[in-house]
Amino acid sequence: MSTTAPSDDIGTRLRLVRQIYGLTQRELARRAGVTNGAISLIEQNRVSPSISSLKKILDGIPLSLADFFTHNFAASDQVFFAAAELTEIAFGETVSMRMVGGNLKERALQMLQETYQPGADTGEEMLRHQGEECGIIVSGSLTITVGAQEKTLQPGDAYYFRSDIPHRFRNPGSAPCLLISASSPPSF
Amino acid sequence: MSTTAPSDDIGTRLRLVRQIYGLTQRELARRAGVTNGAISLIEQNRVSPSISSLKKILDGIPLSLADFFTHNFAASDQVFFAAAELTEIAFGETVSMRMVGGNLKERALQMLQETYQPGADTGEEMLRHQGEECGIIVSGSLTITVGAQEKTLQPGDAYYFRSDIPHRFRNPGSAPCLLISASSPPSF
DNA sequence: TCCCGGCGTTTAGAATATTCAACATTTTTG
DNA sequence: CAAAAATGTTGAATATTCTAAACGCCGGGA
Numbered sequence A, B: 001m002s003t004t005a006p007s008d009d010i011g012t013r014l015r016l017v018r019q020i021y022g023l024t025q026r027e028l029a030r031r032a033g034v035t036n037g038a039i040s041l042i043e044q045n046r047v048s049p050s051i052s053s054l055k056k057i058l059d060g061i062p063l064s065l066a067d068f069f070t071h072n073f074a075a076s077d078q079v080f081f082a083a084a085e086l087t088e089i090a091f092g093e094t095v096s097m098r099m100v101g102g103n104l105k106e107r108a109l110q111m112l113q114e115t116y117q118p119g120a121d122t123g124e125e126m127l128r129h130q131g132e133e134c135g136i137i138v139s140g141s142l143t144i145t146v147g148a149q150e151k152t153l154q155p156g157d158a159y160y161f162r163s164d165i166p167h168r169f170r171n172p173g174s175a176p177c178l179l180i181s182a183s184s185p186p187s188f
Numbered sequence C: 001t002c003c004c005g006g007c008g009t010t011t012a013g014a015a016t017a018t019t020c021a022a023c024a025t026t027t028t029t030g
Numbered sequence D: 001c002a003a004a005a006a007t008g009t010t011g012a013a014t015a016t017t018c019t020a021a022a023c024g025c026c027g028g029g030a
Helices: A010-020 A025-032 A036-043 A051-059 A063-069 B010-020 B025-032 B036-043 B051-061 B065-070
Strands: A087-091 A093-100 A110-116 A134-139 A143-146 A149-151 A156-162 A167-170 A178-184 B087-091 B095-099 B109-116 B132-139 B142-146 B150-151 B158-162 B166-171 B177-184
Touching: A010 A036, A010 A051, A010 A063, A025 A051, A036 A051, A051 B051, A063 B065, A143 A156, A143 B025, A149 A156, B010 B036, B010 B051, B010 B065, B025 B036, B025 B051, B036 B051, B051 B065, B142 B158
Parallel strands: none
Antiparallel strands: A087 A093, A093 A110, A110 A178, A134 A156, A134 A178, A143 A149, A143 A167, B087 B095, B109 B177, B132 B158, B132 B177, B142 B150, B142 B166
16 A cells, blocks of 8 residues: 555646647536636645536546545656657567557556567567557468467457467568557556 | 545544544644634534635644555554454465464565563553564563554464554563564564 | 627625534443 | 543634636637
């Protein structure tokens, strides 16, 4: 039991959340069934809202009280990443990955652009870790083994499995294979 | 972004937390700098407290707003396990284990063997630290106080609680007490 | 340019939360 | 058992929040 307490500055916090969701005070007030004035006062920290009011307001976003107090919204303010900003990771000569948002904290999700050179193989001893992962083949082809199942995927094909099922990726073709994958929680 | 929202019943929730921590309305009010009447009204859901009031009250426990809204306190209310309640686990013919709180989530513990001589007492000022701990009495007996709950455990009995709830161990008997305990994260 | 619409802010009054003090009940103690 | 202490609840007075309606500001068309 030790969730790091975010700022006690409820007003700034609410304003930030509201703006992240692209809402005006009036629009949020309308959805929440409160007045825009109330939201204004709260965001200026001129009043400390009642739980019932705050809940009504968050319902209009919508966002739970738990999420409101738990999440670090300031940390998720970078939405767009230029290709050059992706973090480059290499595994040997044949496998490389480019990670989205490698600098962000408290990620619940990880997205990778993966490249498998011809002959690349994550190995006989199958990978296993917590979470789930999925992906779509962009170009080339890739043979994926998940538990007892094995299939060679072509561009446009996709996969989705629980990461604790042993899995293995191989490129049997003569061209590089490019795929986009996502996993939760991040494995590194 | 989807922490499961605990009950919106703030009053019941506050009362439960307060009682888990072994505090009276008046004692909590004194620590928090509010009146006992206010806490009474909040716990009956006759008013919806302001964030500032709720924060002051939780500071008196202490507990962060994030933890208050995030954690499921009802789920961790089983503190004592009778010997017969321990989960029996067998590995083949030769290895078996008896697991404490096998139904609880997020366990990450390290075990210790502790000996309490007759009269031993961790003291009136109750211990509080991060993490969780559990243990099984091997021989002798031990009186354990956790928040508002107190029980004298006999060999085979066990305990499991969050370490930030004030706790105290005493050996009131005439024989040494031996127990196997585990804590997380390691405190030394 | 002037007007219009939307934005966040402000103010007075209605609604709600909190305090203070007393009450009824239970628990402790001699 | 009675007295005393402690607990949670309640009513009247006070303090705070919320609403409703206005304000000032800014940007985008006629």
